[in-house]
Amino acid sequence: MKNNLLFIHGGGPTAVLNCSLWGALDEAKKHSGTGCLYAALGGTGGFLKERLFDLRELPPDELELLKTTPGSFIGTSRDRLSEDDYRKMAGLAGRYGIKYILVNGGNGTMDACGRLAEACSGMDVRVIGIPKTMDNDIAVTDHCPGYGSAARYIAGSIAEVAADVAGMPIHVVIIETSGRNAGWLAASAALAGPDAADLIYVPERLFSEDEFLEDVTSLIERKRSGIVVASEGLRGEDGELLVRPLRVVGRSVSYGSVAGHLRELIANRLGYKARGEKPGILGRASVTWQSVTDREEAIVVGREAVRAALAGESGKMVGFERISDNPYKIKTKLIDIKEVMLSERKLPEHFINSRGNYVTEEFIDYCTPLIGGQLPRFAKLKIKKTTVV
């Protein structure tokens, strides 16, 4: 009987999701004890439909490209699973001689991972979670693969936009970031440097429209223009979403645009020109802005998951513990999946300034190593009054 291995991806992709797959595959091939390296095509739903593909068949050239390919190479699913589905998956593991199941995903997927481990208890099947989210909101681990690259995308893009706005200071540009409940991604805008993102609003703080308009007024008075970064999930002082959902059909919610709402607020209440931009999926799909650190760490969690499974662990997720910020040092650790399941990690209070319109130095120290090196430097005209004719 071969000790087959199965990969399952769940939830939205990141810029380094396929790096973890590459790391795990590379690690699994080193061990003679492994058999088929199955991918469930399309996540848990694909597994239930027995859509399995042996990744050993992939040509090495194609495999190398995984490290710089966005999306999920083997598909991913967002199906909600019943207790029966978990039992069925455990049965399929037995039928296909699968001894190791590696489940890569975010909060919801870690929940599924824990339930699957539970369903497989009593069998010789080991289930290990690999963390993944651009939103950085998985509990217990210091940070998540996927976040560093998305943060680099936001910081880098905002540094570019800041150069644009400085050259033509006629409007406030509002950039909406992902992160419906947690502000990690919006916060990363601060990495663009001290004169780029001027105001940052995260969902951890209730949003006051009046304070916002005060902030923008003083920004315009000081700089004539500027950049506002806002999480898509801002909530007003009443605790309700600032922009009410347009429509809710079952689990599918159609959200309105926070950037659009704030733009209108500035135009209507201050009479000033404002633009709203929303890069959305472009951010999590951008391998162009992939963080080298993030890529390497995503490979590491893939490898560690395989090692843990082979060592007999189950019901655990691979996570990071930070040893120091500067120099940046981390180590991996195994976390009981029950500690992770469906608990969301928000931006802690000490990462947000007292006004709630920017982040603290502590956050910048935390985030800086994750984006994988400095951003490109741009030319800047420094004019002493005397040099002007």
Added chain:
Amino acid sequence: MKNNLLFIHGGGPTAVLNCSLWGALDEAKKHSGTGCLYAALGGTGGFLKERLFDLRELPPDELELLKTTPGSFIGTSRDRLSEDDYRKMAGLAGRYGIKYILVNGGNGTMDACGRLAEACSGMDVRVIGIPKTMDNDIAVTDHCPGYGSAARYIAGSIAEVAADVAGMPIHVVIIETSGRNAGWLAASAALAGPDAADLIYVPERLFSEDEFLEDVTSLIERKRSGIVVASEGLRGEDGELLVRPLRVVGRSVSYGSVAGHLRELIANRLGYKARGEKPGILGRASVTWQSVTDREEAIVVGREAVRAALAGESGKMVGFERISDNPYKIKTKLIDIKEVMLSERKLPEHFINSRGNYVTEEFIDYCTPLIGGQLPRFAKLKIKKTTVV
């Protein structure tokens, strides 16, 4: 009397605007006949306020960075000018010993350039236009510096998003592009490859919501998901803007979101999940996606403008004429500014398919050389039915 030179930037920046400035500066320094290399800080408005800075004072290191710095290094203006302003500028040219004026900008700026040349006629002052627009809508020239980079941004980002959507095919992603009257930028989405942007809508064709919903329905039936690219300036069958402006105050118009509108249309009429993304300014500010061809050509138009001015030309714009698509060959030419002034170049009919929901091969042949080389290749899982377990 020194033969001083003056640079003026007008309109919105591009990813290669500062490359033209670098090229012109580098060229001007080669000629012993030039004196001060003034920049008008903040465009024509800066010139009128006599805010001049001699760019010879810049350290060489900083100068090199211009080629990879987004925005407008010397600022730019959007002021509307009166006849009196043009007369005043001509007077200032005389006062500061300015013999050469190089005006870099888009359609509106070329109009200002022509009027300034007119105001300076009879003086020994030569005025030359340098084209610049991400929208590619300046008349007579084959294409404009700034477009190739913005097109590469759109094509590259959409290729990345396509990999994301293929891995999680649960929605239609609508990406809104710039180009209020001309569809050049939306059209460039086709450069992402045959399986990336599925539907492309440009403002040159009146937009039928019913046909659109038919297109999307057949897309979902065929692929379960996909990518729609839409110009911000789409007009409905009545010829009016599809999304009415939210507010108009003088020249300042607050437009609604086309991506948001189409998303709602899909959700309400087809009951299918859709997302709307709008990268906006991120595109024109992205030097990360700067096209090498575009950069080199932007440098060339800067150089040519200086050469033309020194050779005694005035009231001309530097443009491109295409010799061949493959191999790509162009030459520069001088165009009478009157041919360019305020006339907008739209996507010609033969670049749009008959259904009005994609571009033609001819457009792809035209645009391919401009984006500066192939986009990165991604890993793709090709599954033969038989290899699935």
